[in-house]
Amino acid sequence: MQRVTVTLDDDLMAELDRLIDVRGYQNRSEAIRDLARAGLQQAAEETGSEQHCVGVLSYVYDHEARDLARRLTTVFHSHHDLTISSLHVHLDHDNCLEVGILKGPMKELQHFADHVIAERSVRHGRLQLLPTTTIAPDASGSPKDHGH
Template identity: 25%
Template sequence: MPIVSVSMPEELVDRLDQFATEHGYSGRSEVIRDASRELLDEFDDESLDGRQLMATVTVMFDYQSGDIERKMMDIRHEYDDVVATNFHTHVGEKNCLELFVLEGSMDAISTVVGTIRATKDVHTVGYSVLPMDEGRVLLD
């Protein structure tokens, strides 16, 4: 098996080690492999191919971290054809929550979610995807 080197904050490494111990993983490598598979399979639901979808994406970040609010606005404008609306609010003393409502294909939605996830200083990203036609509903 190839070895992949990844840089991450010490706090995240500590959390990975604790998670591995608490959940019976053999070590952090197994946790990262499992998480990688999950991330790669996330948007691979063939039943949603070719369907018009709606998604909500919730983003949490520390507003004091650089220019993160500007980055969220840039994403809103860059993907204007997919972003139906978005909402911004403050949560606690220093956190912001950005809510995006997306409409489009699975490819379009996954591109926007991937861009948000890859944005520096984003703490968490949660989402749900719903078909806008008659059919199976997918909630993540």
């Protein structure tokens, strides 16, 4: 671990201390590490990074919309390599919530999510990305991923 000295103006330090109190951080270092990770993740998302990550794609759609369920199913089947799991919830007579757990390169997950969210009659959608470490290959060159 590296030790870094940073100079902050009084107003910024006061904001940081308020954040520490609200979120319950044990110390300033933990808060600054989390903020640095969030900033690096945002930069990676903005630049279309190839960084490996998991994602949670959630969206609400009109289940009565013509061919929408079929189109969404086709999109997910076309990207089966990115999809780990999905959950379908009936919210009311007209609306369903889908939550998909995804895994793969950040750029590919963002492209996939953009395609799903852009479908006509998908009312709300959001992708939450969480960076992970890339799985190292074993001696045969295959990833040491157990598939779960």
